Every structure is written in C-alpha cells, then in structure tokens.
Amino acid sequence: DAGVIQSPRHEVTEMGQEVTLRCKPISGHDYLFWYRQTMMRGLELLIYFNNNVPIDDSGMPEDRFSAKMPNASFSTLKIQPSEPRDSAVYFCASSTYWGRNSPLHFGNGTRLTVT
Amino acid sequence: SQKIEQNSEALNIQEGKTATLTCNYTNYSPAYLQWYRQDPGRGPVFLLLIRENEKEKRKERLKVTFDTTLKQSLFHITASQPADSATYLCALPRRDDKIIFGKGTRLHILP
Numbered sequence: 001d002a003g004v005i006q007s008p009r010h011e012v013t014e015m016g017q018e019v020t021l022r023c024k025p026i027s028g029h030d031y032l033f034w035y036r037q038t039m040m041r042g043l044e045l046l047i048y049f050n051n052n053v054p055i056d057d058s059g060m061p062e063d064r065f066s067a068k069m070p071n072a073s074f075s076t077l078k079i080q081p082s083e084p085r086d087s088a089v090y091f092c093a094s095s096t097y098w099g100r101n102s103p104l105h106f107g108n109g110t111r112l113t114v115t
Numbered sequence: 116s117q118k119i120e121q122n123s124e125a126l127n128i129q130e131g132k133t134a135t136l137t138c139n140y141t142n143y144s145p146a147y148l149q150w151y152r153q154d155p156g157r158g159p160v161f162l163l164l165i166r167e168n169e170k171e172k173r174k175e176r177l178k179v180t181f182d183t184t185l186k187q188s189l190f191h192i193t194a195s196q197p198a199d200s201a202t203y204l205c206a207l208p209r210r211d212d213k214i215i216f217g218k219g220t221r222l223h224i225l226p
Contacts, residue, residue, distance in 0.1 A: 106158030
C-alpha cells in the first residue's frame with residue numbers, strides 16, 4: 001500500500017495567489033482529514049470527510065479556505081487568496097472509521113510558504 | 116475545552132536507557148489515547164493506542180500507561196537507540212470524537 005499521498009511537497013507563493021493542495025487517501029479508507037501544523041499551535045484539524053461528504057469544517061480558519069472531495073481517491077484544500085499567516089505544513093490523513101480507536105494514517109505533508 | 120500538555124522542552128537520553136515522555140490532559144477522560152511518532156519532514160506515524168480500561172500496553176520496546184485519575188499517560192521506550200530520536204505526539208478524542216494532538220516532545224537519544 002502506497003500510503004496517503006500528498007502533493008506538492010513544497011509550495012512557495014506570493015500573498016494573494018491561489019494555492020491548491022492535493023491528497024490521495026489510502027484505498028478503502030472512508031474518512032479523510034485535513035490538518036495544519038505550526039510551531040505555535042501544533043496540529044489543528046481543519047475539516048474532515050466521510051464517504052466524500054464534508055462532515056465538519058468548523059476548523060477551517062476563514063472563508064478563504066475550502067476543501068473538496070470529488071471522489072473516494074482524491075481531495076483538495078484550496079486557499080484563495082493566500083496570506084503569509086497561512087504558512088504552515090498541511091497534512092492529509094485517512095482512516096478506516098471514525099472514533100472507536102481508529103488510528104490516523106498521515107501523508108508527508110505540504111509545506112506552504114506565503115511571502 | 117479539552118487540552119493536552121506535553122513537555123515542550125527536548126528530552127535528551129543516553130543510549131540504552133529508558134526514555135519516559137509525559138502526556139497530561141484536562142477536563143474529561145477520553146475513551147482512549149494514542150501515541151504517534153513524527154520525524155522531520157514527515158507526517159506523524161501511529162504507534163500505540165491504549166483504552167481507558169487498560170492500565171498498560173506494550174509493543175516491543177514501547178510501553179504506554181494510562182492513568183485516568185491523574186489524567187496522564189506515560190510513554191516509555193526501553194533500551195533506547197539513536198534511531199528512536201524523533202518527536203512523539205499524544206492524541207485523544209474530544210467529546211465530539213475529533214482527535215486532537217499535543218504539540219509533541221522532541222526526544223534525542225545520545226550515542
């Protein structure tokens with residue numbers, strides 16, 4: 001199994017530009033999560049999907065952030081327009097079921113730098 | 116709201132000794148608690164899960180304890196090796212089942 005795949009690994013962009021991060025979860029996993037990691041705040045849950053449907057986006061910081069999951073094997077997180085404070089490492093994770101002890105399987109993240 | 120506290124300072128341990136990391140949480144006690152390992156430039160990797168009715172869980176050189184009275188979990192690595200150097204994250208579910216993470220403790224095993 002290839003694990004969770006994220007692209008790109010690094011993204012450098014200028015303030016105001018649109019950024020799209022991509023994720024391919026592990027096949028057969030019904031849940032997909034987007035987390036953001038910074039030194040100050042650690043890992044924060046932004047949004048999660050179940051069977052491609054967004055369930056809870058209360059962690060999305062602002063309307064500039066949006067996420068989609070058009071099918072079971074692909075998800076995107078978009079920031080438009082981007083701001084320097086969005087600089088962080090963004091992780092995608094998937095799991096077989098929610099709660100009830102299910103471990104999360106993380107990708108290796110996208111390091112976003114907004115200048 | 117539920118909070119997780121892990122030592123923010125790095126922990127330096129001599130090779131061969133036991134490393135012990137602490138995870139404290141506030142408010143309600145979760146049904147389970149997880150530990151993850153994160154290497155630089157990589158995503159967290161799941162290591163162990165311990166349930167509220169389990170006092171202790173072992174996996175090879177790893178041992179986790181869960182004290183719901185103290186609201187604390189301890190993570191032990193016995194016979195530590197330089198390859199064990201990493202950041203270790205504690206994670207637990209909130210009441211709404213969302214999994215939240217501590218900021219992690221950096222562990223350095225000195226050869």
